[in-house]
Amino acid sequence: MKKINIFLVDDHALFREGLRFLLLRMDFIDKIFEAQNGRDFLEQIVEVDNCIVLMDIEMPVMNGIEATKKALELRPDLKVIALSMYSEESYYTSMIEAGAAGFLLKNSSFSEVKKALQEVWEGRSYFSQDILQSILDQVMHKMNTPEKETEDITLREKDILYYICKGYSNAEIAKKLSISKRTVDKHRENLLQKTQSKNTANLVTFAIKHHFFEI
Amino acid sequence: MKKINIFLVDDHALFREGLRFLLLRMDFIDKIFEAQNGRDFLEQIVEVDNCIVLMDIEMPVMNGIEATKKALELRPDLKVIALSMYSEESYYTSMIEAGAAGFLLKNSSFSEVKKALQEVWEGRSYFSQDILQSILDQVMHKMNTPEKETEDITLREKDILYYICKGYSNAEIAKKLSISKRTVDKHRENLLQKTQSKNTANLVTFAIKHHFFEI
């Protein structure tokens, strides 16, 4: 295995020092670079190859999210693993959007850091169990909450709603279901009323939110 | 800690036997019940309390997904952890929909099973790293694929699209942005063309899919 370089980006010198010490004992690691904020890092990164970045999120001057975005614009081949103190939802979603390949909490064990480095280096992503759990909780929350005020939508209305979301006009839906266009008009009217929607756009967002239609 | 009962539902007697042996050595476990398929399980479950179910998915007579759904209709307090040989996507999404509180692969270590039992018993959910990774890969895939053919949508068009999704009519959007309604008409027309949409419904699903609008 080719040796890899590590870039530590964190504003706490002591943290960098400790991590550097641990990392240097790994035989698959070549050099270790350091920066104390996002801007520092961006200035140095142009000259470094074969590199995994361990990026703190909260930093002065330029935070980890901005730094990751900009770095990946310049160097799409870079691997960035975010390091954070907390498993704040807004943090990891932002980091995922920014393009991070992994996310670790600072209370992770070093063996988890090693595992993350290996996974990321081989092109996969790695997120700590806590993060994944938190993402999953969101997914499950979104899946479980809606079934409350939506129960009075009838089966037929769900059919109509589905076809509306697919982009069919009332006339087309009528043809598809072998019913009169006027009937579809009525269903649509009732749907608008029941979902307190003003128009098709509202109806579609409602349908997607309540999982009557999947994108 | 109050002792918990375990219900093993799996069609392989040997697997049940091995797991029973391991589980019996745990001091927080009280009794262990067994069933060889979903129907068996449903008949017995009415009499069991304080119970976590370890549920195989592939079974004759009634599979684990059906069994989980039905059991949770009868007993919403039940905790179900799915056990599967493979991390098939359709499996775990179905099990999550069915209401499972956890998902383990059969090649998990027993320590992972213990951890899952504890987490689930305390009201949280537990999914094995492989499963979570797989869910995450999906999420990331969905987040990373769109940014290709959407770059030619201009800033102003994104504004318009946003307000369309919010349910405003063209006239309202015009007022809001202090421009002519005919201009909004034109932007909308261009949006339909650029996104290859047929109407508002298509436009809204496009916007949501490509994160121009969040629900």
Place this chain on the structure above:
DNA sequence: GCCGGAATACGTATAAATACGTAGCACCCA
């Protein structure tokens, strides 16, 4: 067997969206 809700259907009128076409102005980049 009756009642209520769901699904079906029709009429009419207005509002909104969609589909054409044209064109000036500001800005950036070659």
Place this chain on the structure above:
DNA sequence: TGGGTGCTACGTATTTATACGTATTCCGGC
């Protein structure tokens, strides 16, 4: 400086959607 692009604006015609109102059939629960 010329050409391309984005934002703005207008005209006209057609299609769809929205908002009223009314009524019949079917099915399941009381």
